[in-house]
Amino acid sequence: MHLVPEQVKRSYRSPLREESARRTRAAIREAATALFVEQGYVRTTVKEIAATAGVALRTVHAAFPGGKAEIFHEALDVATAGDEEPVAVADRPAFVAALEDPDRLLPELARQGTELLERAGRLLAACQGSSGADADMRELDDLGARTMSANMRTVAEAMERHGLLTVPVDEAADVLLTLCSPQVHDLLRHRRGWSPEHYAAWLERSLALLLCTPPDREGRQVFSGPPQRP
Template structure:
């Protein structure tokens, strides 16, 4: 076998091994960040949990914990494996509940709310733990403050998009302004409320979805 043939054969194997290692490290980091918090988690603990050397972690993620958190969050938001995390859009471009906000003309209010709740709940089921990690660690770490602020801005922007869409289609109650609707959507669809009900109160996801749907309907819609 020629040297060229050996390289052609072995390179894909090495690339696949590198992807698997990267995914394993990201998954380990995500679990530790959620379970122990960002500040308390060390790269050494991540390496041990992933079953790799510390040097391997830094080779794959030169940015250390901050880069690992970004990779883990992007993978969770995208809903795929950690292998595809690097292909995810920037925070402001992530798929969020507000992407269905304005809807096509003729969409009824209940269908829009159901779509918003479904997309939002699915996102928070995947990424809510990491988003709460950034919120809870934001006072102790500047990177976590940045992540928390980015998500808050994205959530607020999408909430306003939803509110504007409902208003344009004449679906908001007469006594509910766009600003008020945006604030309600921002608050009730937040990772904080999701964590309170799902984690602290022990609600199952169907109970959470049903409550959020009913509350948004009663609070905002005609």
């Protein structure tokens, strides 16, 4: 005989237990991120993730039934967005607001893009580096490439709408995709040792020069400051 109705038992929630589970999940995710960046996705095992996080192997399996692929997916989602909210970057208020403000579009793109790559750039590199050997990573890398391309196209179209572009929108989208890429960020930040501030300032100047500066009579583009609206 049940003393507590089934409906009551199912609706019971423990805030302390939920918070503990959230912290455990975050610890697993952070430990996995460090391992993925250090040694790649393929070489990293769930057993290593558990040991690095300081939890039992069964705890990892309970938190992430989908295994290593699920851990990587969530780690990348959180790193890309900057929090655990299930909202795509393109739908976030800061990104949407930047598209509507022609005076802040490039500065905000450079700032937000730098912050995103500081959080997620090396995970994106790990994903790409493992895409040839793992089907999950190949699918995720392809999805990321399509998403990035679509987002940069959205930015290019917003710049065209505000009258900022001096090049065709297709070319602008390709330039944005190239200069804002994880590969360029990794080259300048980690291989050449630039600071995040230096990288963000360079990115803003370079995009303004290539996309917003009219060429002179010899076809050269000479940067003379941020783009001005007509």
